[in-house]
Amino acid sequence: MSAILVIAEHRGGALREATLEALGAALGLAGGDGRVVTALLADDPAPLAEPLQGCTHALRRVRHPDLAHYNPELYLPVLADIITALQPAAVLMPHSSQGLDLAPALAGRLGLPLYTDCTDLEFCDGRFTIRRPVYGGKVSQELALRPADTWVFTLQGGAFEPAEPGAADTKTEDTTLTDLAPRHGRVFLEQIESALEDVDIAAADILVSVGRGIGGPDNIPLAQELADHLGATLSCSRPVADQGWLPKSRQVGTSGKTVKPKLYIALGISGAFQHQAGMKNSGTIIAVNQDPRAPIFQVAHYGIVEDLFKVLPLLGERLAG
Ligand SMILES: Cc1cc2nc3c(=O)[nH]c(=O)nc-3n(C[C@H](O)[C@H](O)[C@H](O)COP(=O)(O)OP(=O)(O)OC[C@H]3O[C@@H](n4cnc5c(N)ncnc54)[C@H](O)[C@@H]3O)c2cc1C
Structure with a gap:
């Protein structure tokens, strides 16, 4: 070859x-x-x-x-x-x-x-x-x-x-090279960074990711608490970013970022293909969803079919202890 x-x-x-x-x-x-x-x-x-x-x-x-x-x-x-x-x-x-x-x-x-x-x-x-x-x-x-x-x-x-x-x-x-000139005079002027991102989710080893199942912005601190216990970064599905519960820079998926952390914990995310495309190559995927038919379970290595509001406090207790 x-x-x-x-x-x-x-x-x-x-x-x-x-x-x-x-x-x-x-x-x-x-x-x-x-x-x-x-x-x-x-x-x-x-x-x-x-x-x-x-x-x-x-x-x-x-x-x-x-x-x-x-x-x-x-x-x-x-x-x-x-x-x-x-x-x-x-x-x-x-x-x-x-x-x-x-x-x-x-x-x-x-x-x-x-x-x-x-x-x-x-x-x-x-x-x-x-x-x-x-x-x-x-x-x-x-x-x-x-x-x-x-x-x-x-x-x-x-x-x-x-x-x-x-x-x-x-x-x-x-x-x-000594002579190198653009044929049509296209020259680089300036690199304009997109609005300052609070974190780079693509660089995180562990992501705790929330979907619409988190219910609203008031519940985000529950997921943040889990993330803090694990030294993880918070990411989300598109509806969470669209509704401004988390910044757009945290969105995983085809119109967000492609991520490949060692551990991806999906909380209340259905796992639409646009979301899966951005996270399915993660090392280990754990999904919590109360719907056993949620597509996220097709890519999850471990699945918990349960209300995430019951699971989060239990996980928190276990990690704190
Ligand atoms: C062009 C295009 C690009 C897109 N790009 C992206 C993208 O980049 N990223 C992305 O994520 N999406 C993207 N989408 C949207 C995508 O199709 C889905 O609509 C979106 O991923 C759904 O987000 P979700 O899973 O948070 O919400 P939902 O589909 O509403 O799922 C919520 C899930 O939470 C579960 N749930 C609810 N309450 C609880 C509870 N108490 N405990 C446990 N589980 C619970 C439900 O069973 C459900 O499975 C795109 C769509 C289009 C058309």
């Missing part, structure tokens, strides 16, 4: 965790004898490259002052040259706003086939098999792809285990 190329992503001077997930997927595809190559385009690649050491066989660091921020007009010619020279079996990148912009442009420019939002990737008998959600995550589609020299894939956040250092011996190759 030819090499697998991963496009590293960085923002605000930090490598994005999703890059390591793409590397985890790439190393899985490459197996023991394949090769993973990572392209890192930046103004100062060295500090960004640190977390990549030991996670890729080859690291191509491309340096230019204008590569400090993502700009498709600058990324495209550089990556097109790398792909043309390397002829990788696949190009992988996160299914992020950057990946959603870059992957189709790259595929279009080089005439390569593309699939987005992949949650599983395999390579067998010269073919890729992929899994991806369709209809907003209601159905998962498995596709055996026709053979092609190079496929382009974007990978869903949280779907792949991040690569761990030590998985590969990394050889670094540096290129400093």
Whole structure:
């Protein structure tokens, strides 16, 4: 199998965790004898490259002052040259706003086939098999792809285990570009952060998540108490955020955040597919719901069919004792 190329992503001077997930997927595809190559385009690649050491066989660091921020007009010619020279079996990148912009442009420019939002990737008998959600995550589609020299894939956040250092011996190759100019004059002006988020639920190890079953904002402190006992962060389903019981930044799901904590406790959440899409890859899922047919139990490892207002005090007592 030819090499697998991963496009590293960085923002605000930090490598994005999703890059390591793409590397985890790439190393899985490459197996023991394949090769993973990572392209890192930046103004100062060295500090960004640190977390990549030991996670890729080859690291191509491309340096230019204008590569400090993502700009498709600058990324495209550089990556097109790398792909043309390397002829990788696949190009992988996160299914992020950057990946959603870059992957189709790259595929279009080089005439390569593309699939987005992949949650599983395999390579067998010269073919890729992929899994991806369709209809907003209601159905998962498995596709055996026709053979092609190079496929382009974007990978869903949280779907792949991040690569761990030590998985590969990394050889670094540096290129400093001198002439690199946007063809249509598209230049990066400013990165505007969304309204300050109180916490990043995607970074939490334990989430206590509340749904409409919590009844109203007055009951949120009950869930907060459990969260405090566990050292957890509070998250929620969409109706809870829509009604302002918790900030929007706490919402899990297709129109919220994708999370993958070690422990996800769902309190009074039905488990609609839009919610499941954002949390089903959590390490251990515990659901409390009084309806035994609630879809959340399809993804829960442990289920408690009970009124959450009976369960919460019992849990609190047990944890306090
Ligand atoms: C385009 C689109 C995008 C969406 N994006 C998201 C998203 O990102 N995230 C998201 O969460 N949803 C999203 N939704 C909404 C989604 O379809 C569901 O409506 C939503 O997830 C339901 O939230 P819920 O489970 O809190 O509420 P409900 O579906 O009303 O479920 C409440 C649950 O609580 C249980 N319950 C009630 N009282 C108790 C009690 N006392 N004890 C125990 N259990 C109790 C009930 O049995 C029920 O199962 C989206 C919808 C659309 C159309």
